[in-house]
Amino acid sequence: HGEHCRCEHVVYIDEEVAKLLQLKAQLGGEDGKHVFVLKTAKGTRDYNPKQMAIREKVFNTIIGCFKRHGAETIDTPVFELKETLTGKYGEDSKLIYDLKDQGGELLSLRYDLTVPFARYLAMNKITNIKRYHIAKVYRRDNPAMTRGRYREFYQCDFDIAGQYDPMIPDAECLKIVYEILSELDLGDFRIKVNDRRILDGMFAMCGVPDEKFRTICSTVDKLDKASWEDVKNEMVKEKGLSEGVADQIGEYVSMQGGMDLAERLLQDPKLSQSKQACAGLADMKQLFSYLQLFQVTDKVLFDLSLARGLDYYTGVIYEAVLSQMIQAPVVAEQNGALPGDEASVSVGSVAGGGRYDGLVGMFDPKGKKVPCVGVSIGIERIFSIMEQKAELLAEKVRTTETQVLVASAQKNLLEERLKLTTELWNAGIKAEVLYKKNPKLLTQLQHCEETGIPLVAILGEQELKDGVVKLRKVASREEVDVPREELVEELKRRTSKLP
């Protein structure tokens, strides 16, 4: 604890110094010159072109999957009325960024995409929608930069709102997670599923007092990172359960399986006495039957130890975990996290979500319920993994998509280069030309190598006389003379085969 206090003091001093330096900088340096501090705000970062290229690939895969399933998208403002966010995040409310009162409405930066979604539904009186929303959210917590957590980060949410025949949309959410994680090629993964009603029923039948459900839930949630001994210890020593009750819970939470487990538990003498557990188990069976039709049961596990952030979930809950982790684990968030809360994902987790039927009703003046089920994809985690992969494999990530550089072998050919480049642009071909009247051929080839441009179209005095263009593959240096009027065709042919 002493260590902790000292750290706090140091952090406090650092912040005060930073503030004073900022003020000093505003007053200007010694020579009266305006000093420019070259930093991004704490917990935020720029994305350079390489990172943007990776980001674009990941988004394309994810969005492609959402679209394949018929989802639409919306966008909301980066800040909401402060009161829209007030009272929705429990203890986490202290992590909300407020805007300064500058004489108008009181505003705050959005903390997630779920509350804006609920507001959007209520505001537009929408009862049915299948929507995805990819945008940045803002949290003033202590960013552990090395663990890949920031104060500004992307969330990628997919939700189905509306009253439907049970479990079909829930199953489609899981199919989508399965497709995305498969396509992103992150290695093997598992999707754990459970149900709030099964958990609550199980706690009741094991003898957990009602008022301890939530707190025991958050203890059980630690099983993905801690041993049963530690978890049992916390239940008994800190949360006041009897050893007997804890042991009973222990028997259940060690169970994993598929539809067979749901069937077995429906016969379980204790559990079958809980009405809500039975409802949850019946739905779990139904879910697995749809998952079989969707061909995803090979990676889905009914896991009784899954208990993530239960405050808003009313039915099925799920979490996707990568089997192989490349980076250090992130510590799980405290309870009270919202559905699909990125910050609450635990070790190796890359997606999470569940059914939350009561949330939108909180936002509607008449309390009209709109049932929802959804998932949040942990894209920051995925970006991190992809960036590391690229580095490990020494993969060259291109930051442009240029297909051909138009070059000249001799002097005074800028005009010809610009003419040819224009022809290519007009034909929709991605082309570049150096901003130099008389560049050396070597310089032009080096530009191709540095930026990954695969082809170079070389003009020279003789080629112009002969009405041809030398088309060279940068990597192999294979060269061929192409008649000028066939160049566009040839380039289109070659570039349509490129990955």
Added chain:
Amino acid sequence: MTVSQIDEEVAKLLQLKAQLGGEDGKHVFVLKTAKGTRDYNPKQMAIREKVFNTIIGCFKRHGAETIDTPVFELKETLTGKYGEDSKLIYDLKDQGGELLSLRYDLTVPFARYLAMNKITNIKRYHIAKVYRRDNPAMTRGRYREFYQCDFDIAGQYDPMIPDAECLKIVYEILSELDLGDFRIKVNDRRILDGMFAMCGVPDEKFRTICSTVDKLDKASWEDVKNEMVKEKGLSEGVADQIGEYVSMQGGMDLAERLLQDPKLSQSKQACAGLADMKQLFSYLQLFQVTDKLLAEKVRTTETQVLVASAQKNLLEERLKLTTELWNAGIKAEVLYKKNPKLLTQLQHCEETGIPLVAILGEQELKDGVVKLRKVASREEVDVPREELVEELKRRTSKLP
């Protein structure tokens, strides 16, 4: 107090009241976005995506990379960069950490990015929202949160080539977006300054006369001359001389003529500007830019086919077929209903613009076929189950 001030105070009080809860202790929820901001609904997003794709496609065709920066900067990064407009910057509340402000444009963050990373050469585009606390005239389409789409070339190069490429890009974008005819006006700071100097404008009045001249796109010459003489203190003679020049428009020919102009040719900076203007036009000629709806149903999804059933108890079959299609990369939907009416399923297609429907029925299942129907024309054909994916891919590759 003015009416708008009263409105704001009332809104603040109502917000506070709402926070305290309504009469029944229930938490009252005000369903509004912040002033000057708005949601984008799926139709708007679909249009937005088309526009971005066209614009980004053009940037990529020209070999540009992209970056992204945080939505807020250190307050001091933005301080002193925007002159009078600084009062329009959104500040974040001091919550015990650094002082922060929402970005006002993308140019200052760009400059910070270049300096921070010691970058001397880059061709980059950046599309992102920026924030300004001015009085939004919503009907005029101005908001407090709005997109900016910037393209910049940084670095030392042979003169005017990058400048010309910027114009080529604008030309391509406006052409592809099909917004109708357009013109791109060009001028040069050095030509303007040289012109003002030769007409007799005092140095210290350059900037302010500049902003008056700028109003010529919205006001008449009489009004502009009036402002120059009555408000900015120029003599009528000087104003008239300016008037002769600012009425001129042309192409490379105008640049050549002005290089011969007795007054202007005496200004070194005007000559430099005019020489570069000639050079610019020569490149623009090479870039071929020197010359200048059907109410489509805007779809918000890209679904190609709905998997439907004509009778009851076919949910399992529908789900199986839909899974086959998804696995083959085809954009498909299925209704979340065990026993939907065929009419309901067809209506869903019409409402959301899904062009094809694959209908399963008892007889079709026995015969091993699927009825593939074009929603618009109702033309129907039986396709053998094992050929369906192939057939769908064939049909959807022809769709716009």
